[in-house]
Amino acid sequence: MYVTENQQIGTYFFMCVRTFVLHNMRECLRICKKKCNFAPIFNMLNQIHTDTMATQLSYLASNERYAQSTTMYNRCGKSGVLLPKVSLGFWHNFGADAPYARSQAITRYAFDHGVTHFDFANNYGVPAGSAEETFGRLMDEDFRPYRDELFISSKAGYLMWDGPYGEWGSRKYLMSSLDQSLQRMRLDYVDLFYSHRYDPNTPIEETLQALVDIVRMGKALYVGISNWPLEPLKAATKYLKERDVPLLIYQGRLNMLNREPIEEGILDFCREQGIGFIAYSPLAQGLLTDRYLNGIPSDSRMAQEHFLKSERRTPELLDYLHQLEAQGKANGRTIAQEALNWILEQKGVTSVLVGASSVEQLASNLAIV
Numbered sequence: 001m002y003v004t005e006n007q008q009i010g011t012y013f014f015m016c017v018r019t020f021v022l023h024n025m026r027e028c029l030r031i032c033k034k035k036c037n038f039a040p041i042f043n044m045l046n047q048i049h050t051d052t053m054a055t056q057l058s059y060l061a062s063n064e065r066y067a068q069s070t071t072m073y074n075r076c077g078k079s080g081v082l083l084p085k086v087s088l089g090f091w092h093n094f095g096a097d098a099p100y101a102r103s104q105a106i107t108r109y110a111f112d113h114g115v116t117h118f119d120f121a122n123n124y125g126v127p128a129g130s131a132e133e134t135f136g137r138l139m140d141e142d143f144r145p146y147r148d149e150l151f152i153s154s155k156a157g158y159l160m161w162d163g164p165y166g167e168w169g170s171r172k173y174l175m176s177s178l179d180q181s182l183q184r185m186r187l188d189y190v191d192l193f194y195s196h197r198y199d200p201n202t203p204i205e206e207t208l209q210a211l212v213d214i215v216r217m218g219k220a221l222y223v224g225i226s227n228w229p230l231e232p233l234k235a236a237t238k239y240l241k242e243r244d245v246p247l248l249i250y251q252g253r254l255n256m257l258n259r260e261p262i263e264e265g266i267l268d269f270c271r272e273q274g275i276g277f278i279a280y281s282p283l284a285q286g287l288l289t290d291r292y293l294n295g296i297p298s299d300s301r302m303a304q305e306h307f308l309k310s311e312r313r314t315p316e317l318l319d320y321l322h323q324l325e326a327q328g329k330a331n332g333r334t335i336a337q338e339a340l341n342w343i344l345e346q347k348g349v350t351s352v353l354v355g356a357s358s359v360e361q362l363a364s365n366l367a368i369v
Contacts, residue, residue: 058141058142059108059141059142059143061108061111061112061146062112062113064112065111065112065113065114066114067114068114068369069114071369072084072085072114072369073085073114074349074350074351075276075350076248076249076276076350076351077248077249077270077273077274077275077276077350078274079222079246079248079274079276081151081222081248081276083116083117083151083276083278083350083351084114084115084116084117084351084369085344085351085352085368085369086115086340086351086352086354086365086366086368086369087115087117087118087119087278087351087352087353087354088106088107088110088115088117088118088119088353088354088355088356088362089119089280089353089354089355090118090119090120090124090125090131090132090134090135090355091121091124091131091280091355092355092357093106093355093356093357094106094124094125094130094131094134094135095124095125095126095127095130095131095134096125096126096127096130096133096134097125097126097130098134100134100137102357102358103134103138104138104141104142105359106356106358106359106362107135107138107142107143108142109359109362109363110356110362110366111143111146111149111150113363113366115366116149116150116151117150117151117152117153117351118135118150118151118152118153119153119251119278119280119353120132120135120152120153120154120155120181120185121154121155121156121157121158121194121196122154122155122156122158122160122177122180122181122196123158123159123160128160129160129180129184132154132181132184132185133184133185135152135184135185136184136185136186136187139185139186139187140186147187150191151191151192152185152187152190152191152192153190153191153192153193153194153224154178154181154185154190154192154193154194155193155194155195155196155224155226155251156173156174156177156178156181156193156194156195156196157169157194157195157196157197157199157226157227158196158197160177160180168197168199168201168202169195169197169198169199169202169206169207169210170199170202170206170207170210171206171207171209171210174195174207174210174211174214175210175213175214178190178193178214178219178220179219182219189218189219189220189221190219190220190221191220191221191222192220192221192222192223192224192248192249193211193214193219193220193222193223193224194223194224194225194226194251195207195208195211195223195224195225195226195228196226196227197226197227197228198227198228198229198232204232204235204236204239205239208236208239208240209243211223211240211245212240212243212245215245216245222248222249223240223245223247223248224247224248224249224250224251225247225250225251226250226251226252226280227251227252227253228250229264230264230265230266230269233250233266233269234269237273237275247273247275248275248276249275249276249277249278249350250266250270250275250276250277250278251277251278251279251280251353252266252267252277252278252279252280253279253280253281254267254277254279254280254281254282254343254346254349255279255281255282255283255284255288255339255343256284256288256324256339256342256343257284257287257288257317258281258284261277261279262346267346267347267348267349268348270348271347271348276350276351277348277349277350278349278350278351278352278353279343279349279351279352279353280353281353282339282340282343282352282353282354283336283339283340283354284339287313287317287321288321288324288335288336288339289334289335289336289339290321290325290334290335290336292313292321293318293321293322293325321335324338324339333368334364336364336365337364337365337367337368340352340354340365340368341368344368
């Protein structure tokens, strides 16, 4: 049967409309331009796309967001992934207890300045899970068009819900937790999924095979491990490599006051094996800043006596901070910038995770790159 050109155009136009409904306008435009090459239809759809984006989105990312790309990124181990030297962590300040407008402003500023990696865990935010919910809203309102420019991670391991399946490292918990995280963040997949802590009571093979299967199911592109001791980390590296799902990165607490990953050989092992390393709590919950030099501010974490206890503000710490302050002044940096720079100078470190309670704070931290 002979098919006319107009019939072909009509068929591809139907494909475009169907794709627009089921997927997204960008793909619709791609099909139209490639298949039918029919200028009137393409121009019409392109105008619809422009008008729709202008109507639905109040945020357009800066055209200068990759202006410092030559100095902004480090390769993650021996992988093809590049991560910003300073990544944005959503542990604090992004939950339901935080003003949404502030969370939005911080996240926009980060992306506008080349921060492509946003780090979550299932229990981040107050209440637990609300940081991911905040990001889900941000995805819909701001970042959906930029999904392929973002590297999103989440984790599971700590207590998230009641009952015997709400924490640790069982297959059931990891699978269920990731499904919940994807729903909260309104994503089809995460770029990176971590086992958040080592579970001594679950066979290591069960935890690791869950990670392997999560990648094979397309719910994560890469897997990571956080807070595992060295020997289980070595076993995990071998297990994952043998199943063609190599360990991409290790996330550990590392700062000038807590050097366990260095002292325990974890950082050296990761470097030798081509595994990336990302440091969390690089400012020791704010201790490695000038915030507590002259007392305990009433609105600080230390004043709340929750994550940071006042007994940690010792004479020895204050002496150390004053030394860092003097060193920083000599280098044109703040105490926080000195602390972040120290981490990035450690061989094998890919990135540092910073939190932020204001755009100004984030801007100061990003100044080191």
